[in-house]
Amino acid sequence: xxxxxxxxxxxxxDLVHKAMVKLGYKPNRVARRLRQKxxxxxxxxxxxxxxxxxxxxxxxxxxEDVAYAHKFAVMLCNxxxxxxxxEFYIEVLQSESVDGIIxxxxxxxxxxxxxxxxxxxxxxxxxxxxxxxxxxxxxxDNRRGAFEAVDxxxxxxxxxxxxxxxxxxxxxxxxxxxxxxxAMMEHKLPVQPEYIRGGxxxxxxGRAMTEELLELSPPPTALxxxxxxxxxxxxxxxxxxxxRIPHDxxxxxxxxxxxxxxxxxxxxxxxQPAYEVGRAAAELLLRRLENPAGAVxxxxxxxxxxxxxxx
Amino acid sequence: xxxxxxxxxxxxxDLVHKAMVKLGYKPNRVARRLRQKxxxxxxxxxxxxxxxxxxxxxxxxxxEDVAYAHKFAVMLCNxxxxxxxxEFYIEVLQSESVDGIIxxxxxxxxxxxxxxxxxxxxxxxxxxxxxxxxxxxxxxDNRRGAFEAVDxxxxxxxxxxxxxxxxxxxxxxxxxxxxxxxAMMEHKLPVQPEYIRGGxxxxxxGRAMTEELLELSPPPTALxxxxxxxxxxxxxxxxxxxxRIPHDxxxxxxxxxxxxxxxxxxxxxxxQPAYEVGRAAAELLLRRLENPAGAVxxxxxxxxxxxxxxx
DNA sequence: ATGCATCTTGAAAACGTTATCCCACACACT
DNA sequence: AGTGTGTGGGATAACGTTTTCAAGATGCAT
Numbered sequence: 086x087x088x089x090x091x092x093x094x095x096x097x098x099d100l101v102h103k104a105m106v107k108l109g110y111k112p113n114r115v116a117r118r119l120r121q122k123x124x125x126x127x128x129x130x131x132x133x134x135x136x137x138x139x140x141x142x143x144x145x146x147x148x149e150d151v152a153y154a155h156k157f158a159v160m161l162c163n164x165x166x167x168x169x170x171x172e173f174y175i176e177v178l179q180s181e182s183v184d185g186i187i188x189x190x191x192x193x194x195x196x197x198x199x200x201x202x203x204x205x206x207x208x209x210x211x212x213x214x215x216x217x218x219x220x221x222x223x224x225x226d227n228r229r230g231a232f233e234a235v236d237x238x239x240x241x242x243x244x245x246x247x248x249x250x251x252x253x254x255x256x257x258x259x260x261x262x263x264x265x266x267x268a269m270m271e272h273k274l275p276v277q278p279e280y281i282r283g284g285x286x287x288x289x290x291g292r293a294m295t296e297e298l299l300e301l302s303p304p305p306t307a308l309x310x311x312x313x314x315x316x317x318x319x320x321x322x323x324x325x326x327x328x329r330i331p332h333d334x335x336x337x338x339x340x341x342x343x344x345x346x347x348x349x350x351x352x353x354x355x356x357q358p359a360y361e362v363g364r365a366a367a368e369l370l371l372r373r374l375e376n377p378a379g380a381v382x383x384x385x386x387x388x389x390x391x392x393x394x395x396x
Numbered sequence: 397x398x399x400x401x402x403x404x405x406x407x408x409x410d411l412v413h414k415a416m417v418k419l420g421y422k423p424n425r426v427a428r429r430l431r432q433k434x435x436x437x438x439x440x441x442x443x444x445x446x447x448x449x450x451x452x453x454x455x456x457x458x459x460e461d462v463a464y465a466h467k468f469a470v471m472l473c474n475x476x477x478x479x480x481x482x483e484f485y486i487e488v489l490q491s492e493s494v495d496g497i498i499x500x501x502x503x504x505x506x507x508x509x510x511x512x513x514x515x516x517x518x519x520x521x522x523x524x525x526x527x528x529x530x531x532x533x534x535x536x537d538n539r540r541g542a543f544e545a546v547d548x549x550x551x552x553x554x555x556x557x558x559x560x561x562x563x564x565x566x567x568x569x570x571x572x573x574x575x576x577x578x579a580m581m582e583h584k585l586p587v588q589p590e591y592i593r594g595g596x597x598x599x600x601x602g603r604a605m606t607e608e609l610l611e612l613s614p615p616p617t618a619l620x621x622x623x624x625x626x627x628x629x630x631x632x633x634x635x636x637x638x639x640r641i642p643h644d645x646x647x648x649x650x651x652x653x654x655x656x657x658x659x660x661x662x663x664x665x666x667x668q669p670a671y672e673v674g675r676a677a678a679e680l681l682l683r684r685l686e687n688p689a690g691a692v693x694x695x696x697x698x699x700x701x702x703x704x705x706x707x
Numbered sequence: 708a709t710g711c712a713t714c715t716t717g718a719a720a721a722c723g724t725t726a727t728c729c730c731a732c733a734c735a736c737t
Numbered sequence: 738a739g740t741g742t743g744t745g746g747g748a749t750a751a752c753g754t755t756t757t758c759a760a761g762a763t764g765c766a767t
Contacts, residue, residue, distance in 0.1 A: 113724065115493050115723080116725085118426050119725090119751095120723080120726075121725060122726085142447050142453055153481070159472065162460075163457065317654060318658075321658050342655070343625075343628060347629075347635065423753080423754070424754065425754095430753080430755090431756075
């Protein structure tokens, strides 16, 4: 009876509605979720590696804004790239009867997420994707973004381009590396493994790997860093050696940063539409709730090379 | 029976526990929360202005880590400093039967929060505080932090120190300004209103107000910016004018930033222990749940002046 | 051996909703 | 006029726990 749209004459509906407002009646969301079967329990789960990563913070805002607009609440969880934590939070979210879960899988064959999908709960993967399994997903064209960045560096005359990658069992990292190789091959340049280092997406590894690359002789004349936190680490290493950007070494980072403009020099980056990714994922999930049998949707958004002065 | 500690012989308890594990039984958190009265519903609410602000992101991690350790889930909400949104989310959280709510009030006399406290639900205010009402709170010694920053600038020889403040109905902003005045008075310097601007804590206002200050003649030789996002805006304005830090103008920001070290020059800041604030607040809330009648606790953590090279 | 007290245990109520079922009533058609 | 049909609305079951209550079992003392 409390649900507005039902087989009730409008008059009665308005009467009830008026009484609800008058008495200040607020339905209890817990009781509602307990009883209500699939669909609109007005709660959705979001599991990200770390809310302190500005990329995921922006993505989370996208999700949350859509949720707010539809009177959904969001339960936010940080997995720290830890499978045990991810599994724990998935169990919590299922136990909380969320309508669906948005998450970037920890690896391309994340068994915990695959099990979750098999359970039938609506899932939308964001940013990263799984090799197997059919689910709605929103991703960014990482390969193309990386290609444009490296292509830009090569056109500026760079030949030895250092690459600081992430874990190779993550789809984004692998695709960005492919984009790097695409660009090198396009310009008939050799892909030299010694200029490619694999990190873990964290700031400390960005710094460590940059120092390794700067030890090489000859050192790279340009650096392409595959995520935001590692870029910060790379800048630290470069400043520590008193190198000048872009005079001694050019830098492009993947992921834009709110403070990229405030750096000296302002940092050239491949900007991912993180907010849009979150927004699209939430909208996809809401659509799936309305129509559980609808076609599986894959969305691929385009990143953009933002030219500033670090090249 | 499922609750471990009860008046049951240990043998039976172990037997039941073993069966639970064997069958993979997971209690439904929704049903549990519906029935269970005050105390341990294993859910807590966190309302912050914006998760994209690194200070609040760090604070949120502190809350979440404590929650995770106690098998609590966290429902995170962004108020955008908007009273309507804050009120909506408070209603949602109450309707979700959270055990308690952690939040920084939007202003010093936030009626929405006061009403919430009156309702009896445990509340812990963080960062900012209310002038009236008795509740657990965790704050930072803003006045002292600001004093140390300005004192440092004066000792370096600065006399015209620009202050970029936030909204004056927020306790943190007011206290930091008092710290600024304390330091000026301590050194017998006049507090000149034209060097003090009030913004809204956002990046754009930091840039705009910095430009205003730089227009003055004589312009300030140093700038003290009262939060992280406005500091980023200030740096943008300074770079746009091709001024050199610290040669042309010195800068100290309130709030540390993960990338402060990577800036050129590295930024001197007043570091707030944001993670600790979140952690302490969550622990305070959990203690309150165990002992609802316990004494109200006020915690004041110390910020730290982190000297880098921007002064 | 019986009575009282304590401890266990199983059954049933409660939490606040939504889903389901069924009856009554009105309308239309035969 | 009788019967079929559709629809509104009220009563009741159900969701999965915890809490409460009562009864049964055990133990100790008289």
